[in-house]
Amino acid sequence: MKTAEIKRRYLAHFEANGHTVVPSAPLPAIDDPNLLFINAGMVQFVPYFLGQRTPPFPRAVSVQKCIRTPDIDEVGKTSRHGTFFQMNGNFSFGDYFKEGAIKLAWELSTNPVEQGGFGLDPERIWPTVYLDDDEAFAHWKAIGVPESRIVRRGKKDNYWSMGIPGPAGPCSELFYDRGPEYGKDGGPEVDEDRFMEFWNLVFMQYEITDVKSKSEFTVVGDLPKQNIDTGMGLERVAALLQGVDNLYEIDEVRPILDRAAEMTGKQYGAKSGHIAGESHPDDVRLRVIADHVRTALMLIGDGVTPSNEGRGYVLRRIMRRAIRAIRLLGWQAPALPELLPVARDCMAPSYPELAEEFGRISTYAYAEEDAFLSTLRAGTTILDTAISDTRAKGGKALSGDQAFQLHDTYGFPIDLTLEIAQEQGLEVDQDGFRRLMADQRARAKADAAARKTGHADLSAYRNALDLGGPVEFTGYQEVSRESRVRALIGGSGAVEVAGEGDFVELVLDTTPFYAEGGGQQADTGVIKVGGGQLEIVDVQQPLPGLIVHKARVIRGEVRTGEAAEAEIDVTRRKAISRSHTATHLIHQTMRAFLGESATQAGSLNAPGRLRFDFNTPGAVSPAVLHDVEQQVNEVLLRDLEVHAFITSQSEARRLGAMALFGEKYGDEVRVVEVGDYARELCGGTHVARSGQLGLVKILNEQSIGSGVRRVEALVGIDAFGFLAKEHLLVARLAELFRVPGDQVADRVEQTVTALRDAEKELEKMRAQMVLGGAGTLAAQAKDVRGVAFVGTEAPEGAAGNDVRTLAQEIRGKIDAARPAVVAVAARANGKASLIVALNGAAKARGLSAADLVKGALSGRGGGNADLAQGGGLPADQVPVLLAAVEKAVGDTAQ
Numbered sequence: 001m002k003t004a005e006i007k008r009r010y011l012a013h014f015e016a017n018g019h020t021v022v023p024s025a026p027l028p029a030i031d032d033p034n035l036l037f038i039n040a041g042m043v044q045f046v047p048y049f050l051g052q053r054t055p056p057f058p059r060a061v062s063v064q065k066c067i068r069t070p071d072i073d074e075v076g077k078t079s080r081h082g083t084f085f086q087m088n089g090n091f092s093f094g095d096y097f098k099e100g101a102i103k104l105a106w107e108l109s110t111n112p113v114e115q116g117g118f119g120l121d122p123e124r125i126w127p128t129v130y131l132d133d134d135e136a137f138a139h140w141k142a143i144g145v146p147e148s149r150i151v152r153r154g155k156k157d158n159y160w161s162m163g164i165p166g167p168a169g170p171c172s173e174l175f176y177d178r179g180p181e182y183g184k185d186g187g188p189e190v191d192e193d194r195f196m197e198f199w200n201l202v203f204m205q206y207e208i209t210d211v212k213s214k215s216e217f218t219v220v221g222d223l224p225k226q227n228i229d230t231g232m233g234l235e236r237v238a239a240l241l242q243g244v245d246n247l248y249e250i251d252e253v254r255p256i257l258d259r260a261a262e263m264t265g266k267q268y269g270a271k272s273g274h275i276a277g278e279s280h281p282d283d284v285r286l287r288v289i290a291d292h293v294r295t296a297l298m299l300i301g302d303g304v305t306p307s308n309e310g311r312g313y314v315l316r317r318i319m320r321r322a323i324r325a326i327r328l329l330g331w332q333a334p335a336l337p338e339l340l341p342v343a344r345d346c347m348a349p350s351y352p353e354l355a356e357e358f359g360r361i362s363t364y365a366y367a368e369e370d371a372f373l374s375t376l377r378a379g380t381t382i383l384d385t386a387i388s389d390t391r392a393k394g395g396k397a398l399s400g401d402q403a404f405q406l407h408d409t410y411g412f413p414i415d416l417t418l419e420i421a422q423e424q425g426l427e428v429d430q431d432g433f434r435r436l437m438a439d440q441r442a443r444a445k446a447d448a449a450a451r452k453t454g455h456a457d458l459s460a461y462r463n464a465l466d467l468g469g470p471v472e473f474t475g476y477q478e479v480s481r482e483s484r485v486r487a488l489i490g491g492s493g494a495v496e497v498a499g500e501g502d503f504v505e506l507v508l509d510t511t512p513f514y515a516e517g518g519g520q521q522a523d524t525g526v527i528k529v530g531g532g533q534l535e536i537v538d539v540q541q542p543l544p545g546l547i548v549h550k551a552r553v554i555r556g557e558v559r560t561g562e563a564a565e566a567e568i569d570v571t572r573r574k575a576i577s578r579s580h581t582a583t584h585l586i587h588q589t590m591r592a593f594l595g596e597s598a599t600q601a602g603s604l605n606a607p608g609r610l611r612f613d614f615n616t617p618g619a620v621s622p623a624v625l626h627d628v629e630q631q632v633n634e635v636l637l638r639d640l641e642v643h644a645f646i647t648s649q650s651e652a653r654r655l656g657a658m659a660l661f662g663e664k665y666g667d668e669v670r671v672v673e674v675g676d677y678a679r680e681l682c683g684g685t686h687v688a689r690s691g692q693l694g695l696v697k698i699l700n701e702q703s704i705g706s707g708v709r710r711v712e713a714l715v716g717i718d719a720f721g722f723l724a725k726e727h728l729l730v731a732r733l734a735e736l737f738r739v740p741g742d743q744v745a746d747r748v749e750q751t752v753t754a755l756r757d758a759e760k761e762l763e764k765m766r767a768q769m770v771l772g773g774a775g776t777l778a779a780q781a782k783d784v785r786g787v788a789f790v791g792t793e794a795p796e797g798a799a800g801n802d803v804r805t806l807a808q809e810i811r812g813k814i815d816a817a818r819p820a821v822v823a824v825a826a827r828a829n830g831k832a833s834l835i836v837a838l839n840g841a842a843k844a845r846g847l848s849a850a851d852l853v854k855g856a857l858s859g860r861g862g863g864n865a866d867l868a869q870g871g872g873l874p875a876d877q878v879p880v881l882l883a884a885v886e887k888a889v890g891d892t893a894q
Contacts, residue, residue: 004350011061020059020060022044027066049227059096069083085235090230097205101201102136106125122144124177128157130170137150151188155217170203173188178195200230205226235252248287259338264286288322292319297340305705319368320372323369383406408436418430465545479570479573481566483565513566521607526567528565530563533554533555537551538550572607579605586632587680590612590614598616600613608715636690646668658678693715694719700712784890786893787845787847789823800833810837816840819847821837824837832872834885836852856884
C-alpha cells in the first residue's frame with residue numbers, strides 16, 4: 001500500500017467518525033519560541049490542550065509534516081532515524097476518551113483493505129498499557145485481545161508528558177509482530193525490533209509538576225477534561241504495510257536512495273536486523289542523501305530558504321551534509337538536479353503543491369548547491385592547511401579560533417569542520433567556538449529580545465490571558481476605545497498599581513492598538529486611566545490572543561480594574577497603513593515582473609517608509625525596478641477601493657489570495673484586496689483607497705542573503721519630500737556643470753572616469769618614484785656581520801603593493817651570493833608597517849623574514865622565511881622598527 005494511500009485511508013476513517021480534517025501546518029509555523037519547526041502532530045493543537053483557546057471542533061484528525069534534528073548525526077546509521085517525517089494524529093478535546101480511542105484505532109488497523117482499513121492481522125497486534133491503567137486494559141480485553149497479549153509497562157515507556165509541567169497521562173501503544181525472522185518471541189518487552197510500535201494513544205487525564213526526566217515527575221491532580229492525542233508515524237506504518245524493513249525502503253524514500261546509488265556506482269544492502277549497514281559507510285551516506293534531500297524539498301516547499309540563522313541554517317546544514325555525502329561517494333558534479341526531481345515525484349502524490357512550486361524550490365536548492373561547492377573548495381583547502389599545521393606542532397585539536405574563522409570568514413559550517421577533523425583523527429575546541437559564536441550573536445540579539453519579551457515572566461502573561469481570554473482588537477473600525485485595565489505587569493510580574501515615571505505593561509479587555517505583526521509596526525498613543533495617563537511606546541502579542549501595551553506612566557497612578565480610555569496616534573497609524581498597502585502592491589507587481597516564485601520573505605511597514613524582502617535568485621535590474629515603480633503608481637492613479645473581508649481558507653485560495661510561506665492560517669482568514677489588482681491574506685491595517693498613498697518611490701534594491709533580495713521605498717509625503725530634495729540636487733549639479741538637468745548623469749560619469757584615469761597615472765608615478773631608488777639603496781647596503789642590510793622608509797603615500805615591490809627590487813639588485821636582508825617601513829593613516837625580504841644566502845645563515853618581522857613587532861605579523869610583513873604600531877615608530885630589524889640581523893648572524 002502506497003504511503004499516500006495510507007494517509008488517505010487514515011483521514012477518511014476518522015472523518016467518517018466525526019473528526020474535522022485539519023490540514024498540516026507549514027513546518028516553520030510555530031508560536032513556541034523554543035521550537036524551530038513543528039516536531040509532532042499535536043503541536044498546532046497545544047493551545048486547545050492547555051486551555052488557552054477554545055477548540056472550534058470536538059474532534060480533529062491531521063497528517064502533520066514534522067522535522068526533528070536533535071539526532072541528525074544518527075541519520076543513516078540506523079534504519080529508523082530521519083529528519084523529516086509525517087505524523088498521523090487524531091485528537092479529542094474533552095469528547096471521547098479511552099474506549100473511543102482504542103475502538104477507532106483497532107478498527108482502522110484491522111478492518112480489511114477492501115473496507116478502507118489497513119488489513120493488519122489482529123492476532124499479531126500487541127497492545128501495551130501503563131502499569132496501573134486497568135481501564136485501558138479492560139477496553140483492550142473487551143475488544144477481543146487476549147490478556148496474554150496486553151502488556152503493562154512503566155513510566156519510561158507508557159506515560160507521556162510535554163517534558164515541562166502541564167497536561168500528561170498514560171499511554172497505550174500498539175505493536176505488530178513481524179514474525180520470528182525478525183527476533184525473539186515474547187512481545188515488545190522482549191524484542192522491540194520484531195515487535196514494531198506503530199501507534200501511540202495518549203490519554204491526557206492528569207497534570208504534572210517537577211519534571212526531572214521521562215520517567216521522573218510528580219502527578220498533582222486530575223485534569224477537568226479528558227483529552228486524546230494519538231500519533232501514528234506514517235513512515236513506520238508504510239514500512240509495515242509495504243513489507244519492508246525500514247523507512248529508507250518505503251516508496252517515498254527508496255527511489256531517491258536508488259538514484260544516489262546509481263549516480264555513484266555504490267550498492268545499497270538493505271538486510272533485516274536493527275541496523276542494516278551501520279558498519280558500511282557507503283550505506284550510511286546513501287541514507288543521509290535520501291533523507292536530507294527529501295527534507296530539503298519539504299522545507300523549501302514550506303517557504304524556508306537557506307541562510308546562516310535559525311531555520312534557514314538548519315536547511316543549509318541539511319543540504320550541505322547531503323552534498324558532501326555524495327561527493328565522498330565519488331560524485332563531483334552538481335547532485336541536486338539529479339536527486340531533487342526524484343524526491344518531488346515521491347512526495348507530490350501527498351503534496352501536489354511541491355510539483356506546482358518546483359520551479360521556485362529548485363531555483364533555491366540548485367543555487368545553494370552551487371554556492372556551497374565554491375565554499376567547500378576554498379574552505380577545505382584552508383582546513384587542510386590548519387590540520388597539517390596542527391599535526392606538525394604535535395597538537396590533537398583545532399582551536400576554537402580556527403573553527404570560528406572558517407565559519408565566520410569563509411562560511412564553512414562547523415559541523416563539516418567537526419566531521420573532516422574527526423576523519424583526520426583530530427578534535428575541535430567546540431567550547432571555544434561556541435563562546436565566540438555566542439559573543440557575536442548576543443550583541444545582535446540583545447535589543448530584539450528585550451523589545452519582544454521585555455522583562456516580564458511568561459507566567460504573568462498566561463495569567464493575564466486566563467483572567468479574561470483573548471483581548472478583542474477593534475482597531476480596524478475605530479481609533480479610540482473605552483475599556484478596562486485587566487492587568488499590569490512590571491519587572492517582577494503582575495502588579496496592582498503603577499506610579500508616575502514607571503514603565504509597565506498594560507493589558508486591556510479591548511483595544512484599538514495594533515500589536516506589531518505581519519511586518520507592520522505597532523501603534524503608539526495614550527491610555528487614560530482615572531487620574532493617570534500612560535504613553536504607549538510599543539504593543540506586542542507575547543501569547544496568541546494577548547495584546548500587551550508597553551507604556552510609561554506620565555501622570556498620576558494607574559490601577560488594575562479601573563476604566564480606561566485608549567487612543568492611538570492617528571497620524572502615525574495612517575502613515576503605517578499607507579506603507580502596508582504599498583507593500584501589497586509592490587509584492588503583486590514584483591510577482592508580475594519576476595514570476596510567481598518572487599514571494600514575500602519579510603517586510604517592515606513603518607510611517608512613510610517600507611522594506612520588502614522577497615525570494616528571487618538574482619539581482620533585479622534597474623529597468624525592472626523602474627517598471628515596478630511606474631506600475632504601482634499607475635494603480636494609485638486608478639484610486640482603487642481597498643477592501644478587507646473574512647472568509648474560509650479554501651475560498652480565499654479559490655479567489656487567488658496570496659498567502660505567505662511558513663505562516664499558519666486558521667479556517668477563517670482575513671483577505672485584503674486592492675480593487676482587482678492585488679489580493680492577499682493579511683491581518684494588518686490599510687488605507688481605504690489606493691489613491692490615498694499619493695506616491696511610491698523605490699529607493700534601492702540589494703541582497704540580504706542567498707536567494708533573498710530587499711527593496712526599500714518611501715510612501716506619501718515622505719516620497720514627495722525625497723523627490724523634492726533630488727530635484728534641488730540635480731538643479732545644483734546642472735548649474736555647476738553648466739548643462740541641462742537631463743545631461744547631469746552623463747557629465748558626472750565623464751568626470752568620474754577622468755578622475756579615475758588621473759588617479760591611475762598618479763599611482764604609476766608614485767610606483768616609479770618608489771622603485772626609482774632601488775638600485776642606489778642596494779648599492780649603499782650596510783654590512784652587518786657579513787650580511788648586506790638595507791633599512792629604509794618608503795616615500796610617503798606609497799601603496800602597500802609598491803612597498804612590497806620595492807623590498808623585492810632592492811633584494812634583487814644585491815649579489816645573490818651575498819647574504820642580504822631588506823627592511824622597508826612605511827607610514828599610512830597614522831600607523832607604521834614593515835616589510836622584510838631576504839635571499840637564499842641569508843636563509844642559509846639562519847635568518848628568517850617572518851622571525852625578523854615578529855621580533856620587531858613583538859610577535860605580530862606573518863609570512864614566510866623569504867618575505868614577511870606586519871604593522872599596527874604608531875607611525876612615529878618607523879625608525880625604531882628598522883633599528884630593531886638591523887639589531888636582530890646582527891644578533892642572528894653572529
